[in-house]
Amino acid sequence: MDDEDVDVAIGDGLLVALFESEGAALVHMARWYVDDKTAAEDLVQEAFIRLARHAHRLRDRTKATAYLRVIVVNLARDHNRRGFVSLRHRPPAEPYEASAEDHAVDRAARDEVIAALRGLPTRQRECISLHYYYDLGVAEIASALGLSENSVKTHLRRGRKSLSETLDGSR
Known part of the structure; x- marks a missing residue:
């Protein structure tokens, strides 16, 4: 295994841990900026893809969550300004159904x-x-x-x- 493979493995482990610990919270944050839950999920997915591409550049792994938040906020801004091409060409999302927690x-x-x-x-x-x-x-x-x-x-x-x-x- 060369150095590049080690960086990818470290990045993948970091991404999995971040997704498990922060994924739902990032979707919730994205919902403050976009009305569509599916669009919020897509924005968060795109944020993780972008982090994965650049995980090897991340010097301080403790700042990965903050970096993801910035990516989500910027993607939400872009989405509201002009929307992603892929989001424009999909059928409208199903109406958001509130969870049991939301009803509480x-x-x-x-x-x-x-x-x-x-x-x-x-x-x-x-x-x-x-x-x-x-x-x-x-x-x-x-x-x-x-x-x-x-x-x-x-x-x-x-x-x-x-x-x-x-x-x-x-x-």
Whole structure:
């Protein structure tokens, strides 16, 4: 087995572990950006394919999850801007069926929060979802989105204010 085969084996093991530990969470995150569950799954699959192509370049394996998040966010942005060619040519997805876990959550409140989040400007929505859903700090969000830490703080503050006004006003 030469060095290249060792890198591929290490990359495959990393990918399997990442998929098992982060796959569902990445699909859930992608759903914040796209309405179609199948499209969200496709975006995550594409993110893993792209990571697989470049796993040998990953110097710090502990940052692979953050790298995947960035890929998913960027793919979702691209999808919303112009869509993937492969996604345009497939039949519409089956309507999303809520799982038993989804039914356990208060649907009305959840839908209200999601609608309020989708009403935010893109940067605010990204910062809010990465901060609260993934529990990322300001520095990590800044790195993931290519923004300054002060910009992230501003987007978080404005997003919180807008969410507060929207959610308090609807009650």
